[in-house]
Amino acid sequence: MIPLTPDVEVGFRVTGPVKTATPYLTRLFSGGWPRTEDWPAKNVHTDEEFARATGLSGRNASGAMMQGYLAELMVDMFGEGWLSGGSFSLKFVHQVGMDDSVTAEATVTGLSNSGQGIAVELDVSCKNQHGEVVTVGTAMGIIDAS
Amino acid sequence: MTEENKRSDLLLVGDEFAPLEFYVTPEFSENYLHAVEDHHPRYTEGPGAIVHPALLIVFSNNTRSPSFSLDPGTAAIQTHELVEYHAPGRVGSTFHVTFRVVDTYEKRGRPYQVVEAPVVDENGAPIITRTTTYTYVGGPYPRIGS
Numbered sequence: 001m002i003p004l005t006p007d008v009e010v011g012f013r014v015t016g017p018v019k020t021a022t023p024y025l026t027r028l029f030s031g032g033w034p035r036t037e038d039w040p041a042k043n044v045h046t047d048e049e050f051a052r053a054t055g056l057s058g059r060n061a062s063g064a065m066m067q068g069y070l071a072e073l074m075v076d077m078f079g080e081g082w083l084s085g086g087s088f089s090l091k092f093v094h095q096v097g098m099d100d101s102v103t104a105e106a107t108v109t110g111l112s113n114s115g116q117g118i119a120v121e122l123d124v125s126c127k128n129q130h131g132e133v134v135t136v137g138t139a140m141g142i143i144d145a146s
Numbered sequence: 147m148t149e150e151n152k153r154s155d156l157l158l159v160g161d162e163f164a165p166l167e168f169y170v171t172p173e174f175s176e177n178y179l180h181a182v183e184d185h186h187p188r189y190t191e192g193p194g195a196i197v198h199p200a201l202l203i204v205f206s207n208n209t210r211s212p213s214f215s216l217d218p219g220t221a222a223i224q225t226h227e228l229v230e231y232h233a234p235g236r237v238g239s240t241f242h243v244t245f246r247v248v249d250t251y252e253k254r255g256r257p258y259q260v261v262e263a264p265v266v267d268e269n270g271a272p273i274i275t276r277t278t279t280y281t282y283v284g285g286p287y288p289r290i291g292s
Contacts, residue, residue, distance in 0.1 A: 017183075019182070019183055025180070025181050025182075025183070028177060028178075028180055028181040029181035030204065034174060043209070044221045051221075053218070054219055054220060054221040054283045054284030054285075055283055055284050055290065056289075056290060062204065063223075063224035064200060064203040064224070065181070065182065067199070067200060067203050067227065068198065068199065068204075069182065071200060071203075072184045072186075075186075080188060080196065083231045083234040084231065084232065084233050084234065085232075087228070087229060087230045088227065089226075089227070090226065090227040090229075092223075092224055092225055092226070092227070095290070137227075
């Protein structure tokens with residue numbers, strides 16, 4: 001947990017834990033209803049042959065998985081309150097391959113007073129083990145200053 | 147109007163995918179905690195345990211709609227995402243997702259479809275609202291990166 005405090009400044013940067021999109025975890029995430037006969041559902045995230053048939057170079061991790069990593073970082077920073085008023089605007093710019101390691105990060109870019117506390121604007125991204133940005137965008141959250 | 151018999155990549159502005167309802171058991175929730183390697187007690191402890199945001203995101207993808215269908219060798223890929231978080235979802239709740247196409251456009255020969263997907267709980271309380279841009283790969287569509 002890296003909670004933001006009311007004295008946070010623009011430029012403050014937080015990095016989340018390194019997550020590896022293993023074939024197993026990716027299948028667990030994108031395989032559909034767990035513990036059913038149809039699990040895992042075949043799609044570009046769970047099945048190599050399926051992915052190649054669509055012209056992709058191979059299985060990739062879902063953009064939703066990157067959002068999960070970023071949401072974890074936001075909830076760590078703002079607390080559970082982020083789930084009541086927080087937001088993301090994201091762009092998925094590169095595929096995340098099997099066994100790629102991804103790190104979510106956030107940098108404070110703006111602060112303003114709102115009726116509920118201090119409104120915080122952030123640049124957010126997920127980078128792979130080569131330092132390439134795979135997901136990029138912005139986020140908003142509120143620090144309760146009471 | 148729900149377009150249950152129309153191929154998903156052909157849906158136009160105003161068309162809807164069939165809605166999805168799902169119930170989150172503790173086991174279902176834990177599947178996603180493992181997948182994103184986030185084992186914070188807020189997601190497991192007590193009657194108010196929170197559903198991980200990643201689960202709500204992956205189960206509100208258009209691919210989860212019961213009416214989602216594509217030709218073999220074709221797949222939907224997320225390119226952009228706007229998400230507003232309204233309230234935490236709780237384990238042991240039923241969630242209802244609707245999917246409506248709000249924009250379609252073509253850029254460099256590639257089709258894009260923007261889908262608004264509000265997620266509400268069993269009391270109709272808003273949990274998240276997603277506005278997701280999808281493109282389609284495989285079949286007649288350009289390869290990713292081309």
